[in-house]
Amino acid sequence: MDMLNAHCGIERDSRGVVRLTICNAGKLNILGSAAILDVQNGLHSLASDTGIRAVVLAGESERSMIGGADIKEMATLDQASAEAFISRLAGLCEAVRNFPAPVIARMPGWCLGGGLEVAAACDLRIAAHDAKFGMPEVRVGIPSVIHAALLPRLIGWGRTRWLLMTAETIDAPTALAWGLVDSVATEGELDAAVERAIDSLLACGPEALRLQKALLRQWEDLPLKESVEVSIGAFGRSFLTDEPTRLMQHFIDRKR
Numbered sequence: 001m002d003m004l005n006a007h008c009g010i011e012r013d014s015r016g017v018v019r020l021t022i023c024n025a026g027k028l029n030i031l032g033s034a035a036i037l038d039v040q041n042g043l044h045s046l047a048s049d050t051g052i053r054a055v056v057l058a059g060e061s062e063r064s065m066i067g068g069a070d071i072k073e074m075a076t077l078d079q080a081s082a083e084a085f086i087s088r089l090a091g092l093c094e095a096v097r098n099f100p101a102p103v104i105a106r107m108p109g110w111c112l113g114g115g116l117e118v119a120a121a122c123d124l125r126i127a128a129h130d131a132k133f134g135m136p137e138v139r140v141g142i143p144s145v146i147h148a149a150l151l152p153r154l155i156g157w158g159r160t161r162w163l164l165m166t167a168e169t170i171d172a173p174t175a176l177a178w179g180l181v182d183s184v185a186t187e188g189e190l191d192a193a194v195e196r197a198i199d200s201l202l203a204c205g206p207e208a209l210r211l212q213k214a215l216l217r218q219w220e221d222l223p224l225k226e227s228v229e230v231s232i233g234a235f236g237r238s239f240l241t242d243e244p245t246r247l248m249q250h251f252i253d254r255k256r
Helices: 033-046 079-097 114-121 146-155 157-166 172-178 190-202 206-221 224-240 243-255
Strands: 002-005 008-012 017-022 054-059 103-107 110-112 124-127 132-134
Touching (some): 008 033, 033 079, 054 190, 103 190, 132 172, 146 157, 206 224, 224 243
Parallel strands (some): 017 054, 103 124
Antiparallel strands (some): 002 008, 008 017
């Protein structure tokens, strides 16, 4: 593993798949300010590399991808420093959301609070069979904020209210049934489940996937009419490369 900085290690394979590992953040991969900024900077440094086909976001510990934000640091904050801290975490979530290639959350163990917000910002979420999820902020005197706002889009308002207002945890089968995660691996098969998702992504046109991700992000913010309009331009831009012609011809030839 190559270290981009103190908290961000990467491994890249010949397919253009990058595993970005959050390092030196304790047994539960807790995000303090230093880790937040390092992982965000790591993502920004990779974003311009058009050879990257997918990113797998992982924790160094098998107990968690991200266990949450650093409560010890948060306990020392005042209003101004609290807003600065949570803005840094929002910046990390946006770096994930806006990364040009698909980002897969590899989710063993606990995924709580800020960790679930980062996971919600990922494109695909794959959980271990025994993973646990929750938004416990109100139990320590703060609201769930920033990219918790993505949760109603994923699981609906009722289930979001349940998570944010009761602070109860849910297990992996419940998270799958709610749509919070996309897949739950059988015991010992988390990496195999991640690899199956990667295979599906790699079977797609890389430029088409990047356009699709960008469109999905726009659709989250735009009304239907505007979403349709921006899609037309994206469709046209896809023909600026030979990817549509090449892949369509391959499909046609395969059908003969």
